[in-house]
Amino acid sequence: MKILLVDDSRAIAMITTARLESFGHEVRHAINGPTAIDLFQKEDFDLILMDIEMPGMNGFETTTRIRSLEGHEQWAWTPIIFVTATDSDDNLVTAIEAGGDDFISKGVAESVLQAKMKAMSRIATLRARLAQANNRLQDQANHDGLTGLYNRRAMDLRVDLLWESAVQNGYAFGLLMIDVDNFKKYNDHYGHLAGDDCLCRVAACLEETAERINAEAWASGVFAARYGGEEFCVILPEAGPEVHERAGKLMVEAVAALKLPHEQNAGGYVTISAGAIRVMPAEGWVKEAFRLADELLYQAKSGGRNRCVAN
Structure with missing residues (x-):
């Protein structure tokens, strides 16, 4: 998968990137919310790992803005997993309301992290297949069935x-x-x-x-x-x-x-x-x-x- 890691701590980002890359994933790091939004608009990602506590724009606001980006409706359901050291009930509710899909601790065990990445990989594969099917349907809707020209x-x-x-x-x-x-x-x-x-x-x-x-x-x-x-x-x-x-x-x-x-x-x-x-x-x-x-x-x-x- 291609993963967007959003975390203001370079040290934690380096460790997390190494763990994810050891599982075979490609990782792009954003140091803050605005950088994450900019990257998301320029590149396609299969998963976003979002830190909550960041200076300026926190993870909740960053997620809300990503979900509302115009022209990116096809990626509006890109999975977003919040990563935090304080997995309180309030944070969980706020995360879901902001558009998040899951919630893990920064100290999550290696086996749990790998299992979650496997689940996200399956979702990414299904999304890719759906996108291909939608493209084929769109192509059929726009082209004449006999000649192949625009209808x-x-x-x-x-x-x-x-x-x-x-x-x-x-x-x-x-x-x-x-x-x-x-x-x-x-x-x-x-x-x-x-x-x-x-x-x-x-x-x-x-x-x-x-x-x-x-x-x-x-x-x-x-x-x-x-x-x-x-x-x-x-x-x-x-x-x-x-x-x-x-x-x-x-x-x-x-x-x-x-x-x-x-x-x-x-x-x-x-x-x-x-x-x-x-x-x-x-x-x-x-x-x-x-x-x-x-x-x-x-x-x-x-x-x-x-x-x-x-x-």
Whole structure:
């Protein structure tokens, strides 16, 4: 385990650290409450051993502040064991109310200390497994089950934040609305399983192209999302002049270069159409930006498909 030891006595801290390290644990020492809080915010710990009697901020106050840290809710139940020479009933009650989980004496026997560390190690393992499971669930909630791109819900959340930032700071906002040309005919001709594979191939191409745009620094923070059905979006935060049009054309060219067979489409291959907008400065409602991009997408499809129309 990685343990945060909070104790104002360097001599006691050295002895305790040696004991814990002999059990195979990693120990970080904080000399006082403020230092402990700072370390806790910077690093992840499996356990905190908290001295009660410290000058300035005592262990109870330090624990209360750690438990209330914003942005650290996932660690709000990191076990905290109070270590003191006076294990009175009053101290025990105060420790629990402050957010502590256990209470041991500074002179605790080696066997008892080791047993408690084994119990805490089991808790740390369970916490790690739970965190992994939560991360997987969060990932599934944010990504489209078929293509792996951001889903509509996750895209909307990110777009709302990016749009608000653009409006407040007077930045530009770029957006591509993309549709796979004659996709219904593709499904009817090749079947829905092939249609799913087609969407996955197109999605991967859009994502790779977005990463290329980021890597070549046309814009930063560019990402692709599945809007619904055969429709996709590419978001270009703070896009410079003409970047949205260049990005749209690059997306169209990249998908065409895949040369995925589509006998019911002009040219015999899968193609996409795109509507590209750049709002500078961003103002009003982001829904209006999507509406304008959708209108340009319609123009691209009406004009023969396999093209990008930009404002």
